[in-house]
Amino acid sequence: MTKTLLTIVIISIMILFFSKISYSVEPEEFLQNPKQEIRARDISKNIRCLVCQNQSIDDSSAPLAKDLRALIRMKVQENNSDEEIYKFLTDRYGDFILLKPPFKINTFLLWSLPFIFLIIGIFILFVHNKKSKKIS
Amino acid sequence: MIMVPSLGNFSLWLALCFAIFQFVISCKKNNQSTLYLNRIAVNGLLLCAFLSFLSLMYSYLVSDFSVANVFQNSHTTKPLLYKIAAVWGNHEGSMLLWILVLAIFNYFIFKLYNKTNSIFISKTLETQAFVTIGFLLFTLLTSNPFERIIPVPTNGLGFNPILQDPALAIHPPLLYIGYVGFSAAFSFSVSAMSIESIEKVPWYNYMKPFVLAAWAFLTIGIAFGSIWAYYELGWGGWWFWDPVENASLMPWLLGTALIHSLVTVEKKKMLQKWVLLLAILAFLLSVIGTFLVRSGILTSVHTFALDPARGIYILVFIGILGTYSLILFATSTKKNFEKNYVSFLSREGSILINNIIMIVVCSSVFLGTIYPLIIEAFSNNKISVGEPYYNSTVIPIMIPAILVMGVGPLLSWKKIDVKKIFWKTLPSIVLTIIVITIFLWIYQSYNPLGIIGIILSCWIISNIIFTQNNIPKFSKSMVMAHLGIGLLILGITGSSVWQKEKILRMKVNDEIIIHNYNIIFKEIKEVVEKNYIALQGNFWVYNKKNNIITKLHPENRFYPVTNNSTTEASIHTNLLRDLYIVLGDGNQKDGWVVRVYYNPLVVWIWIGAFVIFLGGLFSININLKILKRLSL
Numbered sequence: 001m002t003k004t005l006l007t008i009v010i011i012s013i014m015i016l017f018f019s020k021i022s023y024s025v026e027p028e029e030f031l032q033n034p035k036q037e038i039r040a041r042d043i044s045k046n047i048r049c050l051v052c053q054n055q056s057i058d059d060s061s062a063p064l065a066k067d068l069r070a071l072i073r074m075k076v077q078e079n080n081s082d083e084e085i086y087k088f089l090t091d092r093y094g095d096f097i098l099l100k101p102p103f104k105i106n107t108f109l110l111w112s113l114p115f116i117f118l119i120i121g122i123f124i125l126f127v128h129n130k131k132s133k134k135i136s
Numbered sequence: 137m138i139m140v141p142s143l144g145n146f147s148l149w150l151a152l153c154f155a156i157f158q159f160v161i162s163c164k165k166n167n168q169s170t171l172y173l174n175r176i177a178v179n180g181l182l183l184c185a186f187l188s189f190l191s192l193m194y195s196y197l198v199s200d201f202s203v204a205n206v207f208q209n210s211h212t213t214k215p216l217l218y219k220i221a222a223v224w225g226n227h228e229g230s231m232l233l234w235i236l237v238l239a240i241f242n243y244f245i246f247k248l249y250n251k252t253n254s255i256f257i258s259k260t261l262e263t264q265a266f267v268t269i270g271f272l273l274f275t276l277l278t279s280n281p282f283e284r285i286i287p288v289p290t291n292g293l294g295f296n297p298i299l300q301d302p303a304l305a306i307h308p309p310l311l312y313i314g315y316v317g318f319s320a321a322f323s324f325s326v327s328a329m330s331i332e333s334i335e336k337v338p339w340y341n342y343m344k345p346f347v348l349a350a351w352a353f354l355t356i357g358i359a360f361g362s363i364w365a366y367y368e369l370g371w372g373g374w375w376f377w378d379p380v381e382n383a384s385l386m387p388w389l390l391g392t393a394l395i396h397s398l399v400t401v402e403k404k405k406m407l408q409k410w411v412l413l414l415a416i417l418a419f420l421l422s423v424i425g426t427f428l429v430r431s432g433i434l435t436s437v438h439t440f441a442l443d444p445a446r447g448i449y450i451l452v453f454i455g456i457l458g459t460y461s462l463i464l465f466a467t468s469t470k471k472n473f474e475k476n477y478v479s480f481l482s483r484e485g486s487i488l489i490n491n492i493i494m495i496v497v498c499s500s501v502f503l504g505t506i507y508p509l510i511i512e513a514f515s516n517n518k519i520s521v522g523e524p525y526y527n528s529t530v531i532p533i534m535i536p537a538i539l540v541m542g543v544g545p546l547l548s549w550k551k552i553d554v555k556k557i558f559w560k561t562l563p564s565i566v567l568t569i570i571v572i573t574i575f576l577w578i579y580q581s582y583n584p585l586g587i588i589g590i591i592l593s594c595w596i597i598s599n600i601i602f603t604q605n606n607i608p609k610f611s612k613s614m615v616m617a618h619l620g621i622g623l624l625i626l627g628i629t630g631s632s633v634w635q636k637e638k639i640l641r642m643k644v645n646d647e648i649i650i651h652n653y654n655i656i657f658k659e660i661k662e663v664v665e666k667n668y669i670a671l672q673g674n675f676w677v678y679n680k681k682n683n684i685i686t687k688l689h690p691e692n693r694f695y696p697v698t699n700n701s702t703t704e705a706s707i708h709t710n711l712l713r714d715l716y717i718v719l720g721d722g723n724q725k726d727g728w729v730v731r732v733y734y735n736p737l738v739v740w741i742w743i744g745a746f747v748i749f750l751g752g753l754f755s756i757n758i759n760l761k762i763l764k765r766l767s768l
Contacts, residue, residue: 054377056523098519110504117495129480
């Protein structure tokens with residue numbers, strides 16, 4: 001008797017909590033056309049889940065991410081180009097939604113500093129090389 | 137035994153006294169009595185830190201909920217292993233572990249003390265004591281793990297079950313050996329810069345085993361974190377460019393640069409100042425990493441601003457360490473560190489290239505991690521920096537580094553004969569071409585990144601195979617670490633370029649085919665364990681010939697104590713691929729969402745990391761022998 005009771009309790013707990021579990025993109029969301037689906041997924045992988053930490057909407061289980069995935073798929077089906085879709089999203093949510101920040105004034109250092117370091121490094125390398133030749 | 141937490145608290149304060157004592161006596165002129173007093177300080181510090189650590193562990197083991205830290209992070213139903221791991225699974229406890237590791241390294245530095253190096257080691261111990269005082273005060277004032285609560289709660293709040301995992305249990309101690317190991321490098325560097333007659337002391341030989349230890353343990357620590365993310369997060373991936381991951385990657389990159397340029401200093405006395413600067417930066421980045429992870433600033437700049445005490449303390453501490461060491465660096469340039477110029481085509485040239493590339497990669501990881509915080513703090517905008525940024529900045533810069541890595545160990549110091557090197561590497565060039573041709577012929581996969589990855593991996597490994605006999609015995613550990621990198625690249629390439637994914641809804645008895653494997657969903661059942669209940673799927677995997685290969689059991693777990701759910705991926709691994717299944721939500725009628733991944737070559741990532749780690753350990757051993765010979 002206690003065992004059956006326990007099972008009932010466990011199952012009801014499970015139904016309560018497991019129903020909430022969902023991981024990222026779900027099979028029902030997929031588009032019929034595989035080419036369109038691949039495009040939609042590639043775009044969603046570059047779009048940030050706004051309510052998560054460091055997750056793309058493709059990886060996220062948040063309802064907002066699900067809505068955005070549906071939105072992107074709708075836009076893809078309507079034959080919008082990638083640029084149009086990205087523009088549509090940034091117009092509404094700002095650059096925050098892009099996982100790859102666009103090259104702008106406020107991201108100038110982010111994109112250029114590594115390359116400036118690289119150029120400085122190459123410069124140092126050449127100076128060293130030249131001076132070492134002189135010495136030898 | 138109600139006294140144990142108080143004892144822990146007391147010994148932590150006592151540890152502070154010993155650290156201050158060590159700092160004061162190390163500042164003084166050296167004589168026999170300072171050695172004696174230093175011994176007391178070093179041993180006392182180690183003993184107190186250890187005692188304090190044990191007290192907290194004891195409180196966890198007996199579930200002493202009068203300790204706030206235990207109450208917040210443990211529960212009576214928790215398995216023993218995770219009660220132990222819970223000690224460092226939270227902020228306060230992990231600072232205690234940090235202090236213990238500091239005290240251990242402090243002890244090892246003291247062990248190097250002898251007549252010839254007394255001034256140098258003294259100065260190092262002084263800096264080390266200063267760092268220890270900083271962390272002790274931080275722990276005691278802002279994050280004391282021994283704070284009590286009254287009345288004593290009957291049970292604890294539990295511990296996030298996603299963190300209850302063997303890989304994650306040993307992940308923090310390994311990482312901390314890494315971070316704290318760089319504190320020794322920092323102290324040696326400060327000491328070398330502030331001593332008058334440093335030419336007489338081979339400071340680089342002292343620094344090297346510590347850097348190697350830090351780097352090797354950081355490598356394996358990062359690998360364990362990755363393994364955990366791979367099977368626990370359920371996305372089939374193993375690296376997410378998460379700021380927390382980046383915090384450990386940055387010191388690793390600088391550590392890699394440091395190890396290589398230390399060899400140049402050791403062999404040719406070149407790049408001395410550069411190495412001193414790198415040692416400082418590697419430790420500062422370790423502390424900055426701790427600041428990022430521990431201050432809560434990553435979640436949001438604004439939550440950080442609400443409770444900034446911890447963050448500001450660490451920032452000020454970083455400021456003091458940074459300002460002091462960098463000013464010292466700037467003013468000590470007049471000193472007689474020999475000036476040498478590195479020619480491009482030489483062993484030291486290849487090491488300089490390695491260093492430049494590591495710095496560039498590190499700067500891009502650093503910028504990607506802190507740039508969003510800076511933008512948010514100083515403007516109304518917010519930006520995100522995610523995987524696509526890192527992929528487009530890190531990968532192209534890393535490729536030349538790995539090409540150079542293949543040939544670097546074959547080059548001689550000072551100057552090389554280009555023709556000779558060409559003949560030496562010809563067999564590996566030929567083998568690489570053969571392998572890539574066969575590969576393209578069999579698999580017909582023309583993904584450019586995939587091809588580049590295979591070429592790089594093959595280039596490194598074949599160079600190692602063909603030059604085995606030319607490599608001197610003491611360089612074998614380096615060869616081993618390089619081999620590990622070769623294997624690592626193979627694994628990274630395979631799993632990121634040729635991963636296959638199927639997401640679908642399955643009912644019991646449904647089948648799915650992924651890369652020549654036929655997977656049948658046999659049943660779903662409930663599993664009840666001590667601290668969780670789970671829904672478990674049963675999947676039978678058949679190969680092409682319809683032979684059963686394995687049965688996989690992915691789970692959805694629910695932990696009632698903390699009210700968390702987790703997914704447990706079920707993975708079948710062999711040397712060529714992983715089969716990876718995650719169970720999602722669903723019900724009997726509509727079926728369950730199932731995600732199946734075919735991940736080629738993943739296991740080589742872990743093997744590679746382990747081989748690198750072993751190479752590091754062997755190298756520590758060799759360098760300790762060199763150090764022993766020095767002190768004779």
